[in-house]
Amino acid sequence: MSQALGALAWVGVALGMMLAVRGGWYRQTATAAFGVCIVFYCLTGENYSTLVPEDGVRQAMNTSERIWGATSAVIAGCALVATLMAIRFGDDESDHGGRSGPDLNQRIMLLVVAAAASIAVINLSLVHSELTPSSDFLADYGHMYQVVVYQAVFAFWIGFPAGYLGWTVVRSELGPLRYLVGFGGLCGVLWAIWKVFVTALIWIAGTHIAEASPVSLCLGFLALAFCVFGSLLLALTASFSAWRTGRTYRTARAIEDRRLRHDNRAA
Numbered sequence: 001m002s003q004a005l006g007a008l009a010w011v012g013v014a015l016g017m018m019l020a021v022r023g024g025w026y027r028q029t030a031t032a033a034f035g036v037c038i039v040f041y042c043l044t045g046e047n048y049s050t051l052v053p054e055d056g057v058r059q060a061m062n063t064s065e066r067i068w069g070a071t072s073a074v075i076a077g078c079a080l081v082a083t084l085m086a087i088r089f090g091d092d093e094s095d096h097g098g099r100s101g102p103d104l105n106q107r108i109m110l111l112v113v114a115a116a117a118s119i120a121v122i123n124l125s126l127v128h129s130e131l132t133p134s135s136d137f138l139a140d141y142g143h144m145y146q147v148v149v150y151q152a153v154f155a156f157w158i159g160f161p162a163g164y165l166g167w168t169v170v171r172s173e174l175g176p177l178r179y180l181v182g183f184g185g186l187c188g189v190l191w192a193i194w195k196v197f198v199t200a201l202i203w204i205a206g207t208h209i210a211e212a213s214p215v216s217l218c219l220g221f222l223a224l225a226f227c228v229f230g231s232l233l234l235a236l237t238a239s240f241s242a243w244r245t246g247r248t249y250r251t252a253r254a255i256e257d258r259r260l261r262h263d264n265r266a267a
Contacts, residue, residue, distance in 0.1 A: 005049040012042035030086035033079045040076035044069055051135065060133035063126050070122045070154045077161035078115035082108050084168045118153050125149045138209070142202030151199040155192040162188025162223055169234070177233050184226025191219035 020035025022028075047069040050059045061069075089104040125146045134140045141147045166185015169178045194215055201207040 005052060006046050009042040009046035009049065013039050013046075016042060030083050033083040033086060037076050037079035037083055040072045040079065044072040044076060047072065058135040060135045061137070062133040063129060063131050066137065066150075067123055067126050070150065070157075071119050073154065074115050074118050074122070074157045077157040078111055080161045081111055081164050084164060085111070088168060115157075118157060121153050122150055125153075138199060138202055142199055143206065145203070148199055148203050152196060155195040155199075158195070159189045159192025162192070162227065165227060169230075174234050175237065177230060177237060180226050180230030180233065184223050184228075184230055187219050187226060188223035191216065191223055194219060 016035045016038030018035070019038060020032050023030070023032030023035055047065060048061075050061060050065075052058070085104060085107055089107075129144070129146050131141055137147070138151070142151075162185045164185075166182040166188070169185070170182035172178055198209045198216070201209060
């Protein structure tokens, strides 16, 4: 199962790279950022696919693998938020005569700085920690303050992009399907809150809660399913609407052309 998920993730990496290159070639900020988002979310999934149980047993992950997984998640989250900002402020620029450009650049710059600082914190918190590979990271090392810092930063970059995605889509005018993405974003925020809550319980009270607890798995699955499939349904709906509009336009043009040819012959 983990090998199949890994192969699927690499397919997503290839598609994301093509999208990012296309966006860079045509100077489309949102497209390029979304391609980067797909690449690094797929790399994150490929990294953590080793935790999928094989014959009921989860493989252990070492510290460098966890650092890379969190780093790629931060980059992906940063790219997702940048994509949403570019789309939102791009619409504002169209509506207000191009006055939103500097504001967008400033916000994206601050976003990139925050992501870079988060990556630095993640690396500094664990890079010098001599932790043996573990399949239940929080249960084994949740009492260490370095792990608490790592988990807090990681959880923020899970919840913030998911919540921003849900909030942005729900505020749009994309029809009832937007609430599917909104629910997925809410589940992503709750998942991040749960991770922080569990980490606090383990660190403060020493309570044993499995990293892959039913609550965590359920919230993670719901966030992934509703965000991904909701976004796909919205994209398909928008594509169908554009196709139908184009077809209606072509039909009207054909009718008008026939009418004009008939009038010319009659004259």
